[in-house]
Amino acid sequence: MVELMNLPGIPEPRPAVAGRIEPPTVFVPPTWEYKHLVRHVPDEPLLGESELNALGAEGWELVSVHADRGAVHYYLKRMRS
Secondary structure: OOOOOOOOOOOOOOOOOOEEEEOOOOOOOOOEEEEEEEOOOOOOOOOHHHHHHHHHHHHOEEEEEEEEEEEEEEEEEOOOO
């Protein structure tokens, strides 16, 4: 019979309860969806606080803003449900 050592960071196994089986814990990594918005300045207004708050209420998180040749790019992400 092999004895297991107590390793740091690894929890002790739970004792079995008679007649009850504990399901394993399985980590499922999140999946993301992305949104790319472009505003061409000066023809279009930049995203304002109210528009960003509305996107946030839908679960979107602003992760990056990039200005390039008369355009502003907004990159957003949210967890897929």
